[in-house]
Amino acid sequence: MIVPAGVVDYDPRWPLWFDEIRARLAPYADGFVVEHVGSTAVPGLAAKPIIDVDVVVPSAELVPKAIARLEAAGYRHEGDLGIAGREAFALPPDAVRYHHLYVVVDGNEAHQDHVLLRDHLRANAADRERYAARKRELAHLLMTDRTAYVSGKGALVEELIARACGSGAGGGTGRSGA
Structure with missing residues (x-):
């Protein structure tokens, strides 16, 4: 499966794609919550x-x-990929939609970061636009240096998570993978 390498306008099909993925995971995630996080979970966000x-x-x-x-x-377990508390997985060969899959513990920092950022961006149009602009600015890196793309968003992600927590400055904890 080809990894998408561009930033696009919000697509209202993304929640439907998540539902497809969740349905496929249902027999394996019995007793666990399967949650849509990340930018595709934020209506209106590129x-x-x-x-x-x-x-x-x-x-x-x-x-x-x-x-x-x-x-x-x-799925193939890949470890935490440098973000403590978040276990990552490579897609199975028969995946119908490209997605990132993580196991997190309810309430741990990795989980909170995902939820705080998602919920903050859902509720704050100005920050949603700032984040979209930053991602578009860095999108050219997706074809050549995904690490630089993620790093380039890092300070803003930390600032937004801090705002979601009620403080005005980023925590400097290296949580840019959120």
């Missing part, structure tokens, strides 16, 4: 057409169980 999905487990002790279930579904 994004890469990649659906970000969190499988939310209630405790760290259940992470291995969730990993085993997702591997049984054909």
Whole structure:
């Protein structure tokens, strides 16, 4: 499957794509919450057409169980990819939609960052536009240096998460993968 490498205007089909992915995960995520996070979960926000999905487990002790279930579904566990508290997966060969899949523990920093950023951008049009503009500014990097693309958004992501938490400055915690 080809990785989407561009930032596009919001597509109202993205929630439907998430529903397809969630339905495919349902037998493997029984007892866990499957949540749409990331830019495609924010109506009106420009994004890469990649659906970000969190499988939310209630405790760290259940992470291995969730990993085993997702591997049984054909996903390949890739570790945390540098973001503590977020276990990432490569797509199964029969994936119908390109997506990023993570296992997170309910309420841990990785989960909170995903939810705080999503919910803040849903509620704040000015910040949603700032974030979209920054992503469009950096979009040329998607074909050559995805790490630079993510890093280029980092300071703004941290600022937005801090605003969502009620403070005015970023925490400097390196949470730019949110």
